[in-house]
Amino acid sequence: MFKIGIIGIGNMGEAILKGILSKTNINPDEIIVSDTNSQRLEYIINKYSVAATDNNVRLAKLSNVVILSVKPKDLESVLSPIGVFLNQKILISVLAGIKISKIKQFAENAKVVRIMPNTPAMVGESATGVCFDGNISGEEKQWILKLLNSFGKTVVVEESLMDAITGLSGSGPAYVLAFIDSLAQAGVKQGLSYNQALELATQTVFGTAKMLMETKEHPAVLRDKVTSPAGTTIYGLHQLEKGKLKDTVMNAVESATQRSKELSE
Numbered sequence: 001m002f003k004i005g006i007i008g009i010g011n012m013g014e015a016i017l018k019g020i021l022s023k024t025n026i027n028p029d030e031i032i033v034s035d036t037n038s039q040r041l042e043y044i045i046n047k048y049s050v051a052a053t054d055n056n057v058r059l060a061k062l063s064n065v066v067i068l069s070v071k072p073k074d075l076e077s078v079l080s081p082i083g084v085f086l087n088q089k090i091l092i093s094v095l096a097g098i099k100i101s102k103i104k105q106f107a108e109n110a111k112v113v114r115i116m117p118n119t120p121a122m123v124g125e126s127a128t129g130v131c132f133d134g135n136i137s138g139e140e141k142q143w144i145l146k147l148l149n150s151f152g153k154t155v156v157v158e159e160s161l162m163d164a165i166t167g168l169s170g171s172g173p174a175y176v177l178a179f180i181d182s183l184a185q186a187g188v189k190q191g192l193s194y195n196q197a198l199e200l201a202t203q204t205v206f207g208t209a210k211m212l213m214e215t216k217e218h219p220a221v222l223r224d225k226v227t228s229p230a231g232t233t234i235y236g237l238h239q240l241e242k243g244k245l246k247d248t249v250m251n252a253v254e255s256a257t258q259r260s261k262e263l264s265e
Contacts, residue, residue: 001062001063001064002030002031002032002051002062002063002064003026003030003031003063003064003065004020004026004030004031004032004063004064004065004066004067005031005032005033005034005059005060005062005063005065005066005067006031006032006033006034006066006067006069007033007034007035007056007059007066007067007068007069007070007078008034008035008068008069008070008078008094009033009034009035009040009041009044009069010035010040010069011119011122012069012094012117012119012121012122013033013035013067013069013094014044014122015117015121015122015124015126015151016067016069016094016117016121016151017031017033017044017048017050018048018124018151019121019124019150019151019152020147020150020151021048022124022150023124023149023150023151024146024147024150028048028049028050029049029050029051031048031050031051032050032051032052032053032059032062032063033050033051033052033053033059034052034053034054034055034056034059035052035054036054038054041054056078056081056082057081057082057085059082060082060085060086060089061085063089064089064090065089065090065091065092066082066086066089066090066091066092067092067094068091068092068093068094068095069094070095071095072095072096072097072098072263075095075098075102075103075106076106079103079106079107080106082107083106083107083108083110086107086109086110087109087110088109088110088111089110089111090110090111090113090136090140090144091103091107091110091111091112091113092113092114092115092144093112093113093114093115094115094116094117096116096166096170096260096263097163097166097260097263097264098114098264099114099159099264100112100114100131100133100159104133110133111133111135111136111140112132112133113130113131113132113133113136113144114130114131114132114159114162115128115129115130115148116128116129116130116162116165116166116169116170117148117151117152118169118170118172118173119173120152120173121151121152124150124151124152125151125152125153126151126152126153127152127153127155127169127172128148128151128152128153128154128155128169129154129155129157129161129162129165129166129169129170130144130145130148130154130155130156130157131156131157131158131159131161131162132144132156162260163257163258163260163261163264164253164257166256166257166260167253167254167255167256167257167258167259167260168253168256168257170256170260171252171253171256175249175252176205179205180198180201180202180205181198181201183197183200183201183204183205184197184198184200184201185197187200187201208222223237
């Protein structure tokens with residue numbers, strides 16, 4: 001038996017695999033993966049030395065825990081043939097917008113965990129939302145959280161809030177990347193090369209996030225510490241206020257959350 005089987009080993013599946021191998025005590029020979037792309041499977045085998053198969057039924061039979069990392073549209077075609085083999089096994093779904101109740105239509109007796117990681121999982125820094133099926137024990141939850149924390153940080157929420165997780169952190173990297181590019185373009189306007197400006201903008205966002213996480217102070221407190229009376233920062237902040245930065249960001253999260261709800265219906 002394998003401890004973990006991963007169905008779908010694209011970018012997110014690989015990010016999860018990489019985190020598990022680097023930050024848990026689970027070894028490559030305890031993991032089996034599957035994918036419809038034979039070249040992708042060969043790449044994963046060579047890079048991570050895990051077992052692989054093109055047969056999801058075999059994977060389901062041989063795994064204690066199954067991570068489902070495929071496109072939401074493929075839920076039925078992938079899960080229907082293997083659901084009967086997931087009796088009382090943990091099934092972790094990475095499928096955006098697919099509710100636990102929908103998953104259990106094809107795996108009635110599985111212990112379902114629904115997660116929403118984001119793309120920084122590829123560098124071990126995902127912000128992941130997770131909700132649990134009601135029949136998962138406290139000990140199992142702790143084990144699952146340790147697994148998820150191997151590729152980032154995890155927040156436990158009720159399933160009703162998973163759409164908000166999608167709108168905030170699921171789509172969030174795109175918002176942050178748009179902001180970083182805007183900062184860099186502003187630097188270009190002031191005479192910097194794009195590469196210089198991008199390096200400064202990227203480090204500024206990274207450093208500020210790290211400072212916020214390590215000091216645990218409110219963002220407004222840290223903002224005020226860099227905002228001197230009549231100084232450059234307050235002039236810049238005034239322009240952001242006039243441009244309704246906060247309103248725009250809040251509207252973006254709200255719109256993405258609503259779209260997630262529409263897709264899950």
